[in-house]
Amino acid sequence: MPCLLKVALNKEESDEVQKEVEIALQALRCISRDYSVKKELYLNEIKEIIEYHQEHHNLTRLAYQSAWGFLINRFDKDKSLEEVIINELHFGREATRELEELSRNVNWKKKEEKIVGKEKEEILLAGCLNVIHDFFEYCRLWNEEYVGLINSLVQLFRAAKDNHRGISNWCIYSLRKAAENRFVKVEDLLKGGAVEAVLEEMQGRTVDDGMLFNCLQFFKNVSNRLEEEEKDEKEEEERKATKRKVFEKMEEEGCEDIITSFYEKFVFLNRRYYHELSLKISD
Template identity: 50%
Template sequence: MTTSRIKMFNELFSELEDCNEEEQKQKIEEMNGLMEEMDEKELISVIIKELFNRILKMIEEKKLTMGNAILLLKHMGYCKALKKIMTLFFERSSLNKRFKKMIIDENEKKEGKDEKLMADLCECIFLISHLFLTLPKELYGICVPCLLNVALKKEKDEETQKEVEMALFAFSCISRYYQIEKELYLKEITEIIKYHQEHHNLTRLAYQSAWKFLMDRLLQESSLEDTIVNELHFEREARREVEELSKGVDWKKKEEEMGETERKAMDIISRWFGPIGYYFYSCHLWNEEYVELISRIVDLFRASRDNHSEISEQCINLFAEITKNKAIQNGSLLKSGVVDLFLEEMAQRTLNGVSVQKWKEFICALSKSLKEKANEENSEAVLKKTNRQIFDKLEEEGYEDAIISIQKIKHFSFRVFDLGSSLNISDCFIII
């Protein structure tokens, strides 16, 4: 079937230049359907430099209309970004340069500016470039407002929702390491998120994409904290989205047994880990909703640990990140159930090396957090009391057994995964 999909895609592509515009569109829709069915390996085999060169040549020779080229390329980028495929063929192609020039030329027109064409070209570039998106500052200044204008559409019909989803998904591909002036996006992205919270007009992927873009900016712009925490209520929204998406998944099934709807829900859940992780890494305004969000991640771990290791390992990564956040009170770690979950996991004798390493990172991060907070002058007595509660809980409910469990398999797992920290896990919990 793999060979068949690739072969069919290439055959359809080779037939495009001999078709009229309507026939081209029909074949491209078939190609788009094939790309949706392809796995990462298959998609990589068709998104190659030669493909982009041929598309450009066909456009220049008027054998492929620009509208149909965009129809193919936009969906290609959408599938590439969804599957998180990393290739640089488009970025190094002449087609990429041509599209960038077209955007600039269109923007410079005094009259008759084609906003839809500009948005389509921006989406193609952002989506196909994905993790390697780099643009001149001038182009960000054109593309960001252009995509936001599309994303601000508020109609609930399916066609508009798809347009908005594509624009926001493309928007979310802007690197978190690229700083964009707040004046270009903050008012609009805040309006988009607030409007959805009240009217539920976005798809789940579109809503997650809006948050991803905003949380990526937080890494560079700490002044966004107040908007994210107190105005847009990230913790509440992330908790609700993860909770509702989880209800749509039968976690007892293995991934290959799941239907398309369940797989899509899992994919969006996985995508929420990025914004949540950036949030705990970058945001230091305490909010009581922290506990509920962490509790939902604990629930998600329990649901996914048997059949979906990728999700459960992402959960453990978040637990380690959470303990590093100085705004989180130690008592909240008890309330959220993370400490109970750690003990529950360490009681297992079947943990693999990756899981042990990730739990080791969590407990060492927790130990460091407890020590640091116990030494703070202003609330030393209160914190020591909380730390003692955590320590007593670990001793009472099996911490020593947990140490033994880790040490039994540490020689394999830590030899492979440890990056230099102490192998003596019992040293991690000298707290008081």
């Protein structure tokens, strides 16, 4: 790890050095989250790499993604990294910017091709979404930047849903992960447009069983969160207000009709995902 970080810290501006930096950061990203690594071995160096890029834009997109991927892989074993990732390095702001910039470079009207024919931007988008998914899975700290990130996922979903189902599916999966995270406020999911996006996916003609499961799991998680006990009367009032907003949005979008139309699929989904999904059909 120290050798790879030393290579990745090289700031010379040449194609050869840039390629070495990229390879070193990709290798670091491949270190499994199952391994516990003392942050003294990497934190100052990886912070310097990310902060220098934020100021000078010296890394390739793949290298920058890999730096974040490496750091977020360490999340699971060391929760003290959250303050650094969220409030010092501003992951939410950076991930939002990356999604928006990459999205502008994809031809959304062109049909998605097999992996060998994918454009570079599509592959980078998939990598970015993978990092965001991992972040939502392990994040236990939240700030206002993530409303923008949720909204970027929603906009990307809408751009991709007709011709790039792989990317749009990743967006819905990431939103489901956000809804699973009890530290993500339901109000922020509403503000970011996540509820509308998931309802849109459920109404789509091409929704498959796996994606339907993710959509139902999203609403199951939202429902569970809205039923959580609150600490005081003010929070209870806020929860009730948020619950009304969610129900109104679902009613606007015809969610009752959507769920009724999928009635017979519930049994199949419950059988296929029995270890993950517990649904009472009558509810």
